Amino acid sequence: MGKKVHVNSEIIEAICEKINSDAPLNYELPKNGWLHIDKFLPFICIYRFKEPDVYFSRLLKTQASYLIIDETIDITKLLEAIRLTISEKFDTFLVLEVWPDVKNENTKFNINCPENVASETAIALKEGFSKLANTYPNVSANIHANGLKHPKHLQPIADVETSKKTGMLLIGVEVPVLYKNSETGELYSLFFREFYSVFSETIKRAVYEFIRVQTKDDFDNYLMLGKTHIDEITTKADAELASISEGMSFLLRTTPVNSNEEWEKFKENKFKKIPSFKYRLISIDPELEKRKLYNIAIDEIEDPTIAFILRGKRLEIEKQLTMLEERGTQNFKFVGESLYGVINKNLLKEAKKILKKFPKREKMKSANRFNCTEFAKHAQEEIDYYNSKFPNLNLSVEIRNDVAGIMVSKTKLLINDQISLDANRCDALIQHEVGTHILTYCNGKRQPLQQMFEGFEGYDQLQEGLAVIAEYLVGGLTVNRLRLLAGRVIAVQSMVNGATFIETFKNLCKKYSFSERIAYYITMRVYRGGGLTKDAVYLAGLIDLLQYLKNGGNLENLYTGKFNITHTALIEELLYRKVLKKPELPRFLERKSVQKRLKKLYKGLEIVELVN
Incomplete structure (x- = not known):
């Protein structure tokens, strides 16, 4: 096998100092070796290669602690130094040596561990x-008590x-290389994504x-x-995705400029x-944007x-670009139906239930109304509070003549100058716009991923559900809403x-008693661009959120940024891993x-019980 090369003692000393600093360690070793230790953890995954397999290396790179090293290098002293450094905090240390089994058609994972030791760890690997x-x-995993804990050679x-x-x-x-053709070396890309996700989770569960x-x-x-x-x-991939998404301005370019006329x-x-x-x-x-x-x-x-999150966002952006072309x-x-979905039976049932329970528009109970200036004054008080929490973001209120009603643009609350409410x-409106939309944007801005404030795939659904729940929680959700x-x-x-614009408009007016003006704006939003099913997600988001809370879901985590209810498990994972920071919560949650x-x-x- 040739003469062994030892890792220089000075390199070992520098590595141990870096580990002790509790900062992430990325160290290039001789002959294309690489050591990564993200934080103080009592384990390391090791892959000793003769000829490096880039895809097998990627399996290890899913972990927070790994060593990928040429097999001619003696790592005994390096490993012992790492163990001693880590042992200052932990009593014991786990070394997982993994290697590829390139035998054709082999589908078995062979797990070799000492007899009667760490059976829970081995079982977690097998499962x-x-x-x-x-x-x-035919994939299987077998535990061998007396098998070799390293490659045979x-x-x-x-x-x-x-x-x-x-x-x-x-x-x-010993890991079967199922993700590529053993003869041609061709990668089965889609299966490899699943393979490395399963590998990543399995190792973490076993170490746990x-x-x-x-x-x-x-x-x-x-x-x-x-x-x-x-x-x-x-970081680069996240930033590039965010740049394309922001430059596309999808909703702006699919909203008519002459709706009032x-x-x-x-x-x-x-x-x-x-x-x-x-x-x-x-x-x-x-x-060109698709090419980028x-x-x-x-x-x-x-x-x-994170790859899963960014891949989902990329697919959403691609479909939105296609929609702009069409x-x-x-x-x-x-294309919009494939992106935003079609109406499921439960959603339609809940919509009809609301309109049956509340067949008419609710009349105003109070004659007291606010103009744009009066509303802005109240909104500014809430903005001032969050400015103290996010001093670097410059939250503001603007009264303008070029916006419809009230809306949020990143850190700005925009109010139409003719509004009367x-x-x-x-x-309720302040907590909808400021206590939800602006707050989740601000929390997202604190995070290391730009998607946290630009918005994950389908984020509108949860955002609007969360905003409507805010209205309910402060006692301001109305029948009309x-x-x-x-x-x-x-x-x-x-x-x-297949109904026409006019047929849908008349149906809203006659069957469901919407005023002509409101029926027009509902219909306009749905038929814009050639037909946009997106508006159904607002009620869908509310229904999903009610079920999530009923099942014991964590409301506080939902303020971490802008994402969909389907991403909550991923957000919880990133919070556990401390990739994401805990969110600032809306102050209305403090009210009794x-x-x-x-x-x-x-x-x-029930959804109809939300009206106070």
Whole structure:
């Protein structure tokens, strides 16, 4: 095998100093070796290679502690130095040596560990790897008490007696290379994504079992063993995605610029002539943007969780770019349905239930109304509070003549200069816009991923559900608000079923008693661009959120940034791993009246019970 090369003692000393500093360690070793230790953890994964397999190396790179090293280098002293450094905090140390089994058609994971030692760790490895059988036939994982804990042609990293005396446990895992063709080397890309996700989780669960049984150290969850720090490749990919998404301005470019003028014409024509909507010119080339989109190196991201998030966002952006190309055609609607979905039976049922329970628009109970200045004054008080929490973001209120009603743009609350609203709705609207949309943007800005404030794939659904729940919690959710959300679902279903603009408009007016002006704006939003099913997600988000809370979901985590209810498990993982920071919470949650209503949500409420 040739003469062994030892790792220089000066290198070892520098590595140990870096570990002690509790900063992430990335160290290049001789002959293309690489050591990564994200934080103080009582384990390390090791891959000793003859010729490095880039894809097998990526499996190890999913972990917070790994060593990838040429097999001609003696790592005995390096490993012992790392163990001694780590042992200042932990009583024991786990070494997982993994190596590829390139035999053709081999589908077995062989887990080799000492007899009657760390059985929980071995079982966790076996159960985890066996999950691949759901996708790949005949996959199995076997535990061998007396098997070799290293590749056959190599010497062990440490002998059994030495490891016993030092409290170091060695486990060897022979991994079948199922993710590529053994003859041609062709990678099965889609399967490899699943393979490395399963590998990543399995190792963390196994190490968690080792720590739980063998040490006194308290890790609340196996996810805490994942990486905390984000590398440059991930940061770059995240930033490039955010840049394309922001430059696209999808909603701005799919919203008519002449909706008010067309309303006047529609009314003059006695609602018999379909409006002719005009849109902003598209100042980007969707084809070039798609090329940039797929040049982003998401496939090189080592963290499976973040790769999954960014891949989902990329798919959303791609579909939105296609929709911009197809704006004004039937294809716009069809691509939109694949992106935002179609109406499911439960959503339509809930929408009809709301409109049956509240068949008429609720009349104003109070004659007291606020103009734009009065509303802005109240909103400014809330903005001032959050400015104290986020002093670097410059939150502000603006009164303008070029916005419809009230809306949020990043850190700005924009108010139309002609607005007049019921004073009783003031607090609810502020908590909807400031206490939800602006706050989640600000929390997202504190995070290392730009998607946390730009928004994950489908983030609107949860954002609007969360904002409506805020209205309920402060006692300001009205019948008219619920009716509006339900009316949007009815309009989307009507459009999907092939009804014309005028047919949908008349159905909202006659069957569901919406005023002509409100029915027009609901219909306009649904038929814009050629047909946009997106407006149904607002009620869907509210329904999802009610179920999430009833099932005991954590409300506080939902303020971490802008994402969908389907991403909550991923957000919890990143919070456990301390990749993400805990969010600043809306101050209305401190009110006793809000806490009482929140308890009702956790017990379970029907959607029609949300109206106070």
